[in-house]
Amino acid sequence: MFSLFEDSPxxxxxxxTPFTPTKVTLQEVHxxxxxxxxxxxxxxxxxxxIRDVTCAVIVYKLGWLIDPIAKFLVEECGTPHVGIAVKWGxxxxxxxxxxxxxxxxxxxxxxxxxxxxxxxxWFNHLVGYSLHTFILVPYYAWRSSHHxxxxxxxxxxxxxxxxxxxxxxxxxxPENIAKVNDYHEMFEETPIYTLLRxxxxxxxxxxxYLFTNAMGNQMYPPWTNHFQPSSPLFKPHERKGxxxxxxxxxxxxxxxxxWTREVGFHNFLKFFFVPYLLANHWIVMLTYLxxxxxxxxxxxxxxxxxxxGAISTVDRPLLGWAGRFFLHNVSHDHVxxxxxxxxxxxxxxxxxxxxxxILKEDYNYDSTNTFRALYRTxxxxxxxxxxxxxxxxxxxxxxxxxxxxxxxxxxxxxxLT
Numbered sequence: 495m496f497s498l499f500e501d502s503p504x505x506x507x508x509x510x511t512p513f514t515p516t517k518v519t520l521q522e523v524h525x526x527x528x529x530x531x532x533x534x535x536x537x538x539x540x541x542x543x544i545r546d547v548t549c550a551v552i553v554y555k556l557g558w559l560i561d562p563i564a565k566f567l568v569e570e571c572g573t574p575h576v577g578i579a580v581k582w583g584x585x586x587x588x589x590x591x592x593x594x595x596x597x598x599x600x601x602x603x604x605x606x607x608x609x610x611x612x613x614x615x616w617f618n619h620l621v622g623y624s625l626h627t628f629i630l631v632p633y634y635a636w637r638s639s640h641h642x643x644x645x646x647x648x649x650x651x652x653x654x655x656x657x658x659x660x661x662x663x664x665x666x667x668p669e670n671i672a673k674v675n676d677y678h679e680m681f682e683e684t685p686i687y688t689l690l691r692x693x694x695x696x697x698x699x700x701x702x703y704l705f706t707n708a709m710g711n712q713m714y715p716p717w718t719n720h721f722q723p724s725s726p727l728f729k730p731h732e733r734k735g736x737x738x739x740x741x742x743x744x745x746x747x748x749x750x751x752x753w754t755r756e757v758g759f760h761n762f763l764k765f766f767f768v769p770y771l772l773a774n775h776w777i778v779m780l781t782y783l784x785x786x787x788x789x790x791x792x793x794x795x796x797x798x799x800x801x802x803g804a805i806s807t808v809d810r811p812l813l814g815w816a817g818r819f820f821l822h823n824v825s826h827d828h829v830x831x832x833x834x835x836x837x838x839x840x841x842x843x844x845x846x847x848x849x850x851x852i853l854k855e856d857y858n859y860d861s862t863n864t865f866r867a868l869y870r871t872x873x874x875x876x877x878x879x880x881x882x883x884x885x886x887x888x889x890x891x892x893x894x895x896x897x898x899x900x901x902x903x904x905x906x907x908x909x910l911t
Contacts, residue, residue: 499863500866509896512897512902514899515791515802515884523801527845527849531837539838543621546820553591556588557588557764560588593772593773594772594773594820594821596629596770597773599629603631603633604640606622607622623742627739629773630770632721634738636704638727638728642654644832647832648790648798648803649792649798650793653711655785656785656786658877659877660879664877666680669892677892697775698774780824782868783810784825786887788894789886789896790808790858790886791806803832805833807828807832808860809825810826810828810859812825813864822839829853
């Protein structure tokens with residue numbers, strides 16, 4: 495029970511180990527991956543898509559039985575309290591599992607956006623566009639910014655997502671004169687306020703990011719978003735795709751409006767809106783924890799390389815078997831995904847086992863309970879310094895929990911092919 499609230503042995507060991515950038519080369523990493531793992535099977539991918547859609551339909555159909563079952567218990571069995579308890583217990587199960595399944599749709603569309611489902615681009619785009627549009631995600635828009643993230647992962651200057659804010663951006667005094675009270679005045683808050691901010695991020699953070707580029711790169715102007723075709727996030731040749739995404743979202747909104755008129759607003763809330771919010775919760779949680787961690791380094795230009803950025807993520811057993819089944823290994827094998835994003839998700843577990851042998855201590859894994867890890871990251875990953883080529887997050891006291899090893903900066907970035 496207490497392990498739910500404790501940091502994992504892997505995390506503690508990482509914090510206690512002074513950091514040195516990997517000395518492994520990208521060529522060495524590529525050399526340990528069997529060629530057959532790169533092969534894509536369109537039919538196999540289609541079966542996974544059908545399975546995911548079927549799961550959502552089955553749960554949706556079962557959802558329509560919840561209220562009749564509760565009514566039967568109340569009216570026919572004369573057990574009103576049992577009926578109410580069963581009703582809301584079953585709705586809680588429906589919301590949880592449908593939320594997980596729809597988050598799995600997001601993950602499948604994410605794989606399609608990388609072109610990892612099939613050698614036929616039209617198949618990848620059809621699957622990705624359809625699944626993302628159903629859960630109100632602008633497929634082509636997010637695909638564009640996500641690809642930019644993969645090209646510059648953990649680069650302070652160029653990454654797209656969850657880019658750390660700096661000391662100067664918070665208006666803090668320089669490190670050599672800053673006092674504990676300076677940090678407390680800026681960051682100290684009540685536990686309930688921290689909880690409310692976390693809830694906001696988990697429930698509405700995904701939409702807030704899409705509309706405002708919150709926690710995106712500061713090189714973009716205010717109110718940069720994923721819906722405007724002329725947004726600086728996109729290149730001119732991508733604008734038709736952005737328009738197509740917006741048309742899809744408009745069509746889906748109309749479908750939801752007509753369906754809501756048919757079934758009633760209360761059923762819209764129960765059957766779609768609550769699972770939609772919970773799906774967004776899982777999306778925010780997994781993407782946030784992939785790259786935000788007190789033990790993981792961020793790089794500035796002179797020390798960044800593709801390999802260093804790609805392995806600066808953390809594999810986590812998010813949702814256990816359900817994370818592998820419904821979320822398609824997105825958190826279990828995220829290091830492998832960043833190194834080989836075009837390899838199908840069903841082959842990524844084998845990639846993980848292969849790269850662990852070559853990366854050794856440079857491979858990052860954390861078995862900490864995911865909700866514990868979420869609170870830890872939210873409360874400890876506050877800001878980074880304006881200077882330093884390799885930096886770690888600092889907490890509310892202005893302290894970094896991991897340090898650089900002597901000579902860490904002597905290992906210059908190499909352009910690896």
